[in-house]
Amino acid sequence: MKLAGTSKFPTTSQLSAKITFPKTPVVSKAMANIKSPAWLNDVRLYHNRGKSTFQGESGRFGDFYGFDDIMTESPEVVKGFIDIYSKWISTTGIDGFRIDTARHVNELFWQAFIPSIKAQALASGKKDFPMWGEVYDSSPETLEYWARYGGFTELLDFPVQDRMLKFIISGAANQLATLLNSDDQYSTATVDPRNFGIFLGNHDMGRIGGFIGGNVNSDSALLRDQMAHVLLFTMRGVPIVYYGDEFGLMGDGDKEARQDLFVTLVDRWRKQQRIGGEPIGMGKSSFDTTNPLQQTIRDLTKLHSSSTAFSAGAMKIRIAENGLLVFSRFDLDTGKEYLMTFNSSDAAITGSFDSEYLENKWEKVLGDGTVSASTKSMKFTVPACGWGVFLSEMVKSSVTPEVRMNKPARNPMFRDRFNLEATISGADVAEVQFQYKDGATWKSLGTDTSPTFKSDLDAAGLYRVFPLISDIKWSTNTEFRAVAYFANRIEAKSETFLFAKP
Structure with a gap:
């Protein structure tokens, strides 16, 4: 495998159908030249290991249910x-x-x-x-x-x-x-x-x-x-x-x-x-x-x-418990928010969640149930085995949205990567791109469009990426930052951090 894809990998002229492989390939004269392009008929371009056991290297080199496994290392x-x-x-x-x-x-x-x-x-x-x-x-x-x-x-x-x-x-x-x-x-x-x-x-x-x-x-x-x-x-x-x-x-x-x-x-x-x-x-x-x-x-x-809210928009999960799932999708370009409510239980559910960024007027687009918003609170009902899709305008904040990046840190579980994390304020959601400076150019390390949902492992509201150390063109101290894109085309940048190669 070390030679795979390199110029040192054996060519077909260096391989023998009779002695190179664990199993000697046998092809009848009638089947010898039926594949197109013609190079597919060369048995030396196959692994010739026999049937796959779907375990270990046999899962990589063995024949799947009689399909000859071609030598993709060549x-x-x-x-x-x-x-x-x-x-x-x-x-x-x-x-x-x-x-x-x-x-x-x-x-x-x-x-x-x-x-x-x-x-x-x-x-x-x-x-x-x-x-x-x-x-x-x-x-x-x-x-x-x-x-x-x-x-x-x-x-x-x-x-x-x-x-x-x-x-x-x-x-x-x-x-x-x-x-x-x-x-x-x-x-x-x-x-x-x-x-x-x-x-x-x-x-x-x-x-x-x-x-x-x-x-x-x-x-x-x-x-x-x-x-x-x-x-x-x-x-x-x-x-x-x-x-x-x-x-x-x-x-x-x-x-x-x-x-x-x-x-x-x-x-x-x-x-x-x-x-x-x-x-x-x-x-x-x-x-x-x-x-x-x-x-x-x-x-x-x-x-x-x-709406691009569904194909490319940010997503924020509001509630996820006991057959109830509520989340929002956002179109940050137009300032639209779609609220989705799902109830997979056999009984109707009434619930609520709090948010500082809720519009009072909501339109039902599809499905059943109801929603009603007041200051900082959204109430909803979802019928048994039911769902609803609701639409509103995103609330414009009275303060300028900001993004704050935490200091980069070595990943405690994977030695080949490190952690970049950020939080936002003054807005409900954003798309946060993490960048590093290569010379005079800021380059992307990935974009997070959904803040974390609270779990046993993760705090809520974090935007994160986990770049590989090998992805970075490191200098003595490399600069990193987070750039947040909010609704209505508002952009904010965090302070930069200097971080040496871990």
């Missing part, structure tokens, strides 16, 4: 795949990629591949070209590793999927809220968790309908499915709807989650119940049916596209 393979994907962009106009099994490929491959493909996309006139890497693990530490060391600027957010599901099914709001504190671990100059893909289910794990299960004809199942999609479209991240969820399909697990939408000959699919609908039966396709979830998703698509 510069020939790196160049070959860059050429293939670049051609797809230039000839088909494709807008992005979902990259399967990303964690089972060596990091140096992605570090070369992703910038090259992004450059090709930009040359083809595509400024934004997402490449969501699939890292199938609900641990934020695993996701963080591939964001920092794998070269990915976009990832599929399995930790968020796991915590959203736990909230919808069992009311574990606090788990989702505290998980989002981990966003600070992902944030760098090039990685922004607002660009991560968030989802409710997929072809491997199963569908949201299958997870909800229970009595699929009950109002509760439909309400929970609708609420799950509202959460998907309103919290941070890029919402990804799995095909068929709009028709209430319930496939639970790998193969059952791959049902097509056309007329089916599979008997169990004909008889399968659907959330918000009836079994498809004989001779009908899903496109011949209607389902309440279709309109829900249409409404949410319209909502999401109506």
Whole structure:
């Protein structure tokens, strides 16, 4: 692996199909030259380790369910795949990629591949070209590793999927809220968790309908499915709807989650119940049916596209406890605040929270329930298995907003990074970018758009990033600062701190 991606890595002329590999590759004459481009037919460009056990190095080098594992450490393979994907962009106009099994490929491959493909996309006139890497693990530490060391600027957010599901099914709001504190671990100059893909289910794990299960004809199942999609479209991240969820399909697990939408000959699919609908039966396709979830998703698509608060705005969690989740999304350019209320319990909830920055007039945009604000307090009601989206103007502070950065400190848990933290005053929320001075130029180390939610590990109201020591071009004493961007285009800078290389 030390030679991976370097000019010292053995070329195909230095490898022997008969003696180099743990297993000798065997290909019939009929199959010897069927792959295109032609270099893919060279068996010396594969690992030839046999079936993967999905443990240890076999998870990196073994064959997945019979798929030959190509040697992505080879510069020939790196160049070959860059050429293939670049051609797809230039000839088909494709807008992005979902990259399967990303964690089972060596990091140096992605570090070369992703910038090259992004450059090709930009040359083809595509400024934004997402490449969501699939890292199938609900641990934020695993996701963080591939964001920092794998070269990915976009990832599929399995930790968020796991915590959203736990909230919808069992009311574990606090788990989702505290998980989002981990966003600070992902944030760098090039990685922004607002660009991560968030989802409710997929072809491997199963569908949201299958997870909800229970009595699929009950109002509760439909309400929970609708609420799950509202959460998907309103919290941070890029919402990804799995095909068929709009028709209430319930496939639970790998193969059952791959049902097509056309007329089916599979008997169990004909008889399968659907959330918000009836079994498809004989001779009908899903496109011949209607389902309440279709309109829900249409409404949410319209909502999401109506304001950058949902695609790029700051987020602040107000309450997360016992089946109740309340948070705000902000459009700092226009000074708009959207308040989201969710209740995944079986009984209506009345609650309140305090804030110095609350407008009195609120408009219901979607959903049910009520909100009413008075001086420094917001009261709300949310029906059982219900939700609401409300809109207001952000309150303009009577004082000038400020940002204060704490003195940089060595990270006590990870020796390869250090801590930058800041707090704000005079405003409810901000986007805070942390910077260091390289010569005469201030350079970004990442932007935090969501203050921490109080947990056993974190105090509330902190904006943070955790730069790698290796990311900095250090001088004897390097300057650091925080720059906060508030509503109505107000900008504030903290005092600067001098910090020597840890």
